[in-house]
Every structure is written in structure tokens, then in C-alpha cells.
Amino acid sequence: MKHLLKLMDLSETEILELLNTADQLKYEKHNGIEHHHLKGKTLGMIFSKSSTRTRVSFEVGMYDLGGQALFLSSAHTQIGRGEPVEDTARVLSRYLDGIMIRTFEQEEVENLAKYGSIPIINGLTDYCHPCQVLADLMTIREHKGKLAGNKLVFIGDGNNMANSLIVGGIKTGMEVAVACPKSHQPDPEIMKWAAENGKFTCTDDIMAACKDADVLYTDVWASMGQEGEAAERKKIFEGYQINSEVMAVAHADAMVLHCLPAHRGEEITAEVMEAHADEIFDEAENRLHAQKAVLVKLLGGDSTTDLCN
Ligand code: CP
Ligand code: NVA
Numbered sequence: 001m002k003h004l005l006k007l008m009d010l011s012e013t014e015i016l017e018l019l020n021t022a023d024q025l026k027y028e029k030h031n032g033i034e035h036h037h038l039k040g041k042t043l044g045m046i047f048s049k050s051s052t053r054t055r056v057s058f059e060v061g062m063y064d065l066g067g068q069a070l071f072l073s074s075a076h077t078q079i080g081r082g083e084p085v086e087d088t089a090r091v092l093s094r095y096l097d098g099i100m101i102r103t104f105e106q107e108e109v110e111n112l113a114k115y116g117s118i119p120i121i122n123g124l125t126d127y128c129h130p131c132q133v134l135a136d137l138m139t140i141r142e143h144k145g146k147l148a149g150n151k152l153v154f155i156g157d158g159n160n161m162a163n164s165l166i167v168g169g170i171k172t173g174m175e176v177a178v179a180c181p182k183s184h185q186p187d188p189e190i191m192k193w194a195a196e197n198g199k200f201t202c203t204d205d206i207m208a209a210c211k212d213a214d215v216l217y218t219d220v221w222a223s224m225g226q227e228g229e230a231a232e233r234k235k236i237f238e239g240y241q242i243n244s245e246v247m248a249v250a251h252a253d254a255m256v257l258h259c260l261p262a263h264r265g266e267e268i269t270a271e272v273m274e275a276h277a278d279e280i281f282d283e284a285e286n287r288l289h290a291q292k293a294v295l296v297k298l299l300g301g302d303s304t305t306d307l308c309n
Helices: 012-030 053-064 085-095 106-115 130-144 160-171 188-197 206-210 227-237 244-249 270-275 277-299 302-308
Strands: 042-047 068-073 098-102 120-122 151-155 175-179 200-203 215-218 255-258
Touching: 012 130, 012 160, 012 277, 042 053, 042 085, 053 068, 053 098, 053 277, 085 106, 098 106, 098 277, 106 120, 120 130, 120 277, 130 160, 130 215, 130 255, 130 277, 151 160, 151 206, 160 175, 160 188, 175 206, 188 200, 200 206, 206 244, 244 270, 255 270, 255 277, 270 277
Parallel strands: 042 068, 042 098, 098 120, 151 175, 151 215, 175 200, 215 255
Antiparallel strands: none
């Protein structure tokens, strides 16, 4: 594993190794045990979109590991003025030990990896959000005691979150169901792969998808970059909501997860959100631990091999 560009690139074993490392790092953090595995290392964080969790958890994660992180807003670097990614990749590779990038096109992330010579981590594109799903898997395993055998249901827009959840869920042996409007289904190639490699369904029937769910997951109706479509999207996604009726057809002990930020009254009711706040905010916390595992694996070199196995 040289980069984290998308979860499809990782084997089930690699995913589970990262989750084991994340569990260990969480235990150490909660018990005040410090390990500066990345002493002297610098992570560049390129952001072409907003962020609370991703920015703060990567920055704190690098600090915890003895390194440092640089916030590089695309609007305030030459990236925003059109400097080609091929050049940015080669320049930043001479200064930094790794790059985390949040942007629109998956191709930009892939090209950073292609032209640069340091590890690249995808901090969200329109196509996928692998860091979020590593934290989600960690949270499901923490609360349910296992991953394989659970039924994971995603309700909402079939874009970045849905795409990564399908891949992460199927790779770790979960049954995955997606409930979304026919016009907003996940990536066709990912759905084809999921159907061939596990138990997968995609339907516009929310109740059918949520029946006997162990984990219910939702995300905003209008993603970053789609703010201008918000009114239209409210009509398209009306009803694609985690509410008490949906919870009633899921298993009685079903978990609820949300990548956040949440819009109460749209994709989730305030009542369900508050009833499952422990799970949702554990999930947010786990961004820190899961990403530290990724950083140690990618930037840590040989000295940290033990931690990842
Ligand atoms: N879930 C997530 O990626 O949050 P931010 O947009 O705040 O980073
Ligand atoms: N689908 C959302 C996820 C935010 C973490 C977005 O892209 O804005």
C-alpha cells in the first residue's frame, strides 16, 4: 500500500490491518501513551472544499504522531490559479513526506500520485471518501463486535459516501443495500463489482432496503459543490430520510451513522440523530484514529511495521 486513493485498491486484509492499528492508537490516545512514529515528518493538506473533521483530525493526528501538518487551501496556492497538478505533485514531493487532498475530480488525486513521489491520501472527492469509511468500519466493529454478517444500508444520494461504503462493506463481508432515487444511483462499475463479490442491492424502495438493517447510514442531499441545486435536490430526495418509521423496520439494536455535517429534518430527523448521538460522535472521533493508522502505514517506513501487522 503506497497511497490511499480509493478503497477498491485495498485488500480486505489491508483494511483490517488498518482497523487493528486504529484500535491500538485509540487505546493509546485514551490512556495517554505517546508514540512519535512520524517525528520530523510533514503532511501537506490540500483543500479545494470546506472541512471541519478531515482538516482537524489530520492536523491533530500528525501532531500526535510527532510530525506536523500544513494547511494548503487551493484558493491561496497556485493550484487555484491553474498550476498543473503534474507540476504541483513534483514540487510538493520535494518538500513534504505525504499529501492529503480534498477536491472535486478523482482524476486530480490519481494524477498527484502518478506524478509525485510521496504517499497521497484521498480526503474526499466527488467519487469517494475512503478515510471516512475506514472510520465508519472501525465504529461498526466497535459497537457490533464484528463487521462480516451485518446488513449495512445507505439511504440518500449515490455519490461519494455511497460508493465508498459499498466497497468497504462488501470487502469486509457485510451485506450492503442502497436506497436512492433511480436518477441518483451509485457508480455503475462499483455496483456491478459489489453484486459479483457479495450481497448487494440498490432500490428506490426505502422500507425494503432498511428491512432487518444492522447499520443505517445517511448523508446530505446536496454535497459540497452542489449548493446551487439544493432546492431541486430537496424535491428529489424527499422521503430519503432516517426517521422513526425507517427505524421500525430495522433490527431493534440497529446503529445509525452519519458522516456529518447533518441537516436535521432532511436526511435524518433530530429525534433519530439525538437517539444515536453516541454512535455518530464516536464515528466522528474515529476519523482521528483511523487516519493516524493510515498515516503510520504510509509515512512511517519500516520502523512502524509492527504496529500495522
Ligand atoms: N465527514 C467529513 O469529511 O467531514 P468534514 O467535511 O468536516 O471534513
Ligand atoms: N457527500 C458529502 C460528504 C461530506 C463529508 C459531500 O461531498 O459534501
